[in-house]
Amino acid sequence: MGSLLDVNDLVVRFSTVAGTVHAVNGASFSVDRGETLGVVGESGCGKSVSVLSVVGLIQQPPGEIVSGEVLYGGRDLLQLKEQEMARIRGRDVAMVFQDPMSSLNPVLTIGRQISETMTVHLGMSQEEAHARAIELLDMMGIPEPADRYDDYPHQFSGGMRQRVMIASALACSPSLLIADEPTTALDVTIQAQLIDLVRDLRDRLDMAIIWITHNLAVVAELADRVCVMYAGFIVEEADVFDLFAEPLHPYTLSLLKSVPRVDQVIDDELFAVPGSPPDCLRLPPGCPFAPRCRFSVRRCHEEAPPLREVGPAHRAACWVDVETGRER
Amino acid sequence: MSQEKALVEVRDLKKHFPITRGVLIQRKIGAVRAVDGISFDIRQGETLGLVGESGCGKTTTGNTILQLLRPTEGQVLFEGVDLSELGGEELRRMRQRMQMIFQDPYACLNPRWTVARIIGEPMRVHHMAGRKERIRRVKELLELVQINRVHLNRYPHEFSGGQRQRIGVARALASDPEFIVCDEPVSALDVSIQAQVVNLLEKLQDKFGLTYLFIAHDLGMVRHICDRVAVMYCGVIVELAGRDPLYEEPLHPYSQGLLSAVPIPDPAKTRARQRIVLPGDPPNPADPPPGCRFHTRCRMAEERCRNEPPSLREVAPGHWVACHLV
Numbered sequence A: 001m002g003s004l005l006d007v008n009d010l011v012v013r014f015s016t017v018a019g020t021v022h023a024v025n026g027a028s029f030s031v032d033r034g035e036t037l038g039v040v041g042e043s044g045c046g047k048s049v050s051v052l053s054v055v056g057l058i059q060q061p062p063g064e065i066v067s068g069e070v071l072y073g074g075r076d077l078l079q080l081k082e083q084e085m086a087r088i089r090g091r092d093v094a095m096v097f098q099d100p101m102s103s104l105n106p107v108l109t110i111g112r113q114i115s116e117t118m119t120v121h122l123g124m125s126q127e128e129a130h131a132r133a134i135e136l137l138d139m140m141g142i143p144e145p146a147d148r149y150d151d152y153p154h155q156f157s158g159g160m161r162q163r164v165m166i167a168s169a170l171a172c173s174p175s176l177l178i179a180d181e182p183t184t185a186l187d188v189t190i191q192a193q194l195i196d197l198v199r200d201l202r203d204r205l206d207m208a209i210i211w212i213t214h215n216l217a218v219v220a221e222l223a224d225r226v227c228v229m230y231a232g233f234i235v236e237e238a239d240v241f242d243l244f245a246e247p248l249h250p251y252t253l254s255l256l257k258s259v260p261r262v263d264q265v266i267d268d269e270l271f272a273v274p275g276s277p278p279d280c281l282r283l284p285p286g287c288p289f290a291p292r293c294r295f296s297v298r299r300c301h302e303e304a305p306p307l308r309e310v311g312p313a314h315r316a317a318c319w320v321d322v323e324t325g326r327e328r
Numbered sequence B: 001m002s003q004e005k006a007l008v009e010v011r012d013l014k015k016h017f018p019i020t021r022g023v024l025i026q027r028k029i030g031a032v033r034a035v036d037g038i039s040f041d042i043r044q045g046e047t048l049g050l051v052g053e054s055g056c057g058k059t060t061t062g063n064t065i066l067q068l069l070r071p072t073e074g075q076v077l078f079e080g081v082d083l084s085e086l087g088g089e090e091l092r093r094m095r096q097r098m099q100m101i102f103q104d105p106y107a108c109l110n111p112r113w114t115v116a117r118i119i120g121e122p123m124r125v126h127h128m129a130g131r132k133e134r135i136r137r138v139k140e141l142l143e144l145v146q147i148n149r150v151h152l153n154r155y156p157h158e159f160s161g162g163q164r165q166r167i168g169v170a171r172a173l174a175s176d177p178e179f180i181v182c183d184e185p186v187s188a189l190d191v192s193i194q195a196q197v198v199n200l201l202e203k204l205q206d207k208f209g210l211t212y213l214f215i216a217h218d219l220g221m222v223r224h225i226c227d228r229v230a231v232m233y234c235g236v237i238v239e240l241a242g243r244d245p246l247y248e249e250p251l252h253p254y255s256q257g258l259l260s261a262v263p264i265p266d267p268a269k270t271r272a273r274q275r276i277v278l279p280g281d282p283p284n285p286a287d288p289p290p291g292c293r294f295h296t297r298c299r300m301a302e303e304r305c306r307n308e309p310p311s312l313r314e315v316a317p318g319h320w321v322a323c324h325l326v
Helices: A047-056 A083-089 A110-122 A126-139 A159-170 A188-206 A214-221 A240-245 A250-258 A299-300 B058-065 B088-096 B115-126 B131-146 B151-155 B161-175 B193-209 B219-225 B241-248 B253-261 B265-273 B303-307
Strands: A005-016 A019-031 A036-040 A063-072 A093-096 A176-182 A208-213 A224-232 A233-241 A309-310 A314-316 B006-021 B028-042 B047-051 B074-076 B098-102 B179-183 B212-214 B228-233 B234-243 B313-316 B320-323
Touching: A005 A047, A019 A036, A019 A063, A019 A208, A019 A233, A019 A240, A036 A214, A047 A063, A047 A176, A047 A208, A063 B151, A093 A159, A126 A159, A159 A188, A159 B028, A188 B253, A208 A214, A208 B088, A214 A240, A214 B265, A224 A240, A224 A250, A233 A240, A240 A309, A240 B265, A250 B193, B006 B058, B006 B212, B028 B047, B028 B058, B028 B098, B028 B212, B028 B228, B028 B234, B047 B058, B047 B219, B058 B212, B058 B320, B074 B088, B098 B161, B115 B131, B115 B151, B131 B151, B131 B161, B161 B193, B193 B219, B212 B219, B228 B241, B234 B253, B234 B265
Parallel strands: A036 A208, A036 A224, A093 A176, A176 A208, B047 B212, B047 B228, B098 B179, B179 B212
Antiparallel strands: A005 A019, A005 A063, A224 A233, A233 A314, A309 A314, B006 B028, B006 B074, B228 B234, B234 B320, B313 B320
16 A cells, blocks of 8 residues: 555545446545646546546536545545645646636736645745745746746746646645646647656656546557546556457457557547446346447346456456456 | 539638728728638538648638628639529529538537527528438437437427437438538537547438538547648648648648647557647738748748738649748
């Protein structure tokens, strides 16, 4: 249990007019110091909810963290008061979100938004924070940082705004950075710039990262370990090289097969998974992927498979061995 | 441009959007040059991919070809007929032969109309069939896009994203078109659903001999579905080639940077490759840089690139590049 963060058996639900949404159904994951964990899945699979619960960013109600624990530095973050949580959030654990325009305050200067974090959390003086903010902007590769300090968010491009978000997230040297689809709204050439930047910063600052994305290829670029989520369950977890070389859950397998790649030509039709992901209001009994799975056996429809060890440091929640097609 | 028969010919097409100032007396103070002089052919039965980053003018190109936006300058010939000269009834008759599939399956279907009415509308507008015949055709089209025909009286909200996109495909097919502009047809869908829709588009193309202009930013998907690919940057085409030459040996520095920026779902391969990271951001199309529009981000730019805009030249059979250094 030497991990930086340990999430155990997290269950999160949302009450809506239509009924209860089972957003996260018993997710357990951990991140070590300096490690990058990729969390992948399609929209509505619970990837953002499970990670945002960690930092108390799920609005309750309508959300409800039904059970589970989030251990960070020997404390269960779920038991903390909002005030105590606010001290950790932004200082020890920092966040970067998908849309840099809506996460930045449009009427405050870029510099002020970065330095504020430091005056609040670290008790720095205005002058110190000002100098440090310029340093950070420079580190993010923003040209003429001293001049851009007094600019407003609308004067920056999308990629530059995301750099500003990262600068303010890193202001207090957090030990964990949570990045929720940080490059999804950006063009690929800008995404490549940011991935390079984050990779470089991670190595220099020895910071752990949880990177949430729907894009498997982005995970291949920078994660050390990957969790694949489906319908609120973690269905597979492995080292990034193992996962791509030998996916052991049928869902991961079909995701990898159905996405066309720039480096390969597929002349046949694409491999298509039939149907659509289940509605988290009405999850099927048994394995949530069973109705779409070509490997499913009777047991899959009756009993949900637990996430269990299927290889060295490789866990999958599946009754079937995808190599032989027989029950494990 | 080619020996094969061109269905659509685009000639020096421009679409500028005026920037105005003032409320009562509006003065034009500039223009966003969204599409700024592009020429290419779309051959009968092929899928031509149009790729580029957001704001490069791909969607405006598609809309201007279909005359949903009227061009500022230039021509669009459909089977030799100049669409930009047509208006009113003549244009409407031509439109029956060209359709569009939109990006957002939630926004492009009228939420108050039943599926039968949505798919039947193009046939009604073009006086193609009476009421009974329309219903029969709608059922046929639903079957074609793999949606149960008994669902014809349902409303869009009763369908999933993938199903809605298939309804959009059925509507595009309703007027029996020859040419379809697919504007990011799968990018709003989840990855496991994208393959279903793309396979359907390919099947329909074979079945009806359709010609597609496939606008997308997903370069992997474009490699899979397209025969030829045009790369756009800031309102102009910088490279146009067959699929394999473009992906295996891109010649324009922008195409090279763009392709090498796409991550590959293979950790060993993607981390080992030498990536060309393009610095900076794409320029503002309201104020494009002089000379080659890419010179501000190009690692090879010379004096000439800063002053003189390169023209699109054929450097190998069927491979067109707009770069002074190629």
